[in-house]
Amino acid sequence: MSGRPAFTVIVDYGLGNLFSLERAVQHLGFSCGISQDPGEIKNATRLLLPGVGAFGDGMRGLNEKGLVPVLGEWVRSGRPLLGICLGMQLLFSESEEFGRHRGLGWVPGRVVRFQNAEGGGFPAYKVPHVGWSGLEPAPLKDWSEGLLKGIPSGESAYFVHSYYACPEDPADVLAVTHYAQVDYCSAIQRGNVYGTQFHPEKSGSAGLRILKNFLEGP
């Protein structure tokens, strides 16, 4: 990055608790800040797009703060961006959450809801999916390089979500996770755009490793 000091910005668009993510990045020894200011975002060397809650609220938050074109320009510049949880879902073309919503559209695909399943008198799978689930390499992917470098197959990560992303291009899928009778996409990469459905900042040492891979990556 042409001599500019490395600085990661956590994009604040009014949804959720960003402090845990900020602390994790700082713990790993990288300088970062939380910002909704287009100027600061434009000058970042890396972006983290976090978020919890509903897809529609997320897009509304980005639109109200005028961040959609800023982020679009940023991604076209080729610098790396990691979407986390709702932040990953927003990268896709559209979501079926409470009606249809257009997403940022940098990764072709859509976001759909888990189906409830009953079993043995209890809901066999609760929605939202809250808790730890395993990550497995997507077909034909190995984790010797990139975002999931050094993560053993089957490693657990911490999830909180009711919806999951279905990328159109299987080549974008880095990891899959099994829940509610589906194998869904839990991590993606498409060029300089990365995403994790789980929370790396809350997934113990494995999560920190993934964040570090992103922060040290190309």
Place this chain on the structure above:
Amino acid sequence: MKKIRIIPRLDIKGPNLVKGIHLEGLRVLGKPEVFTRKYYEDGADEILYIDSVASLYGRNHLSEIVRKAAENIFIPLIVGGGVRSVEDIRGLLRSGADKIAVNTAALKNPDLIRQAAKSFGSQCVVVSIVAIRRGRGCYECLTDNAREKTGVDAIEWAKKAEALGAGELLVTSVDREGTGSGYETDLLRPICEQAKIPVIAFGGAGTSEHVLDVTRAGVDAVAAASLFHYGVLGIMQNRLGISGEGNFEFLQKKLPIDGLLRKSIRPVSIADLKEYLAQNGVHCRRAKKAEVV
């Protein structure tokens, strides 16, 4: 596949980790950060902090403890005790909490659940239900650290809390708490059968078998205190350098741990408990030891 979460619960009084029986007779066990670190390294899935006297006196010592924990503990932290308002919740989230447990204030003002879920997302809002048995299949909610009656049926309240926007339920049996006599499955089972949100069981774990039993009542996560704390006390010299409020008699006497424990409590480490559960067909996250970034 569903992985049962194992959550050590740390009751905090002033700067210290304490433990009582039926939520009373609090005994100082040591510094919370020593226990927290050990549990993180042993593979705890989350950590639950409750300021056990905060509701009583309207104060909250937790922020500083949470702030310290959040600097180097990267799993979800649930924090509760004396939380009264959306502003209290915001303050604790800012300190590093990921989820906030509310009991007394939610029963007094159920709309707090809705407001909190709207402001921070349901995933932040854990409604803590502290219940005492009043007859067959009948449980009453208590508030103010189990000192005040409410007349509210616990199983009905669980349903209402979910409808208001709770993201999870933390269900405590006062009758079992600290006794090591096993979880109150007659309370937990009906709540699990109706709940579409995760249920965390607390109160009564004395052995690994008790934890195994309660997973069969349909819970999503299991919290325990004595079961883990007394094991840590047995292997760590963290008895020095503590001060502040509470009953120190237990620590000053330096009695052998075994002599003070109820015979019903057989301490176990989180790693060994998970091993035992896995052998019995219950799925848990198995953290790799040592490799802490």
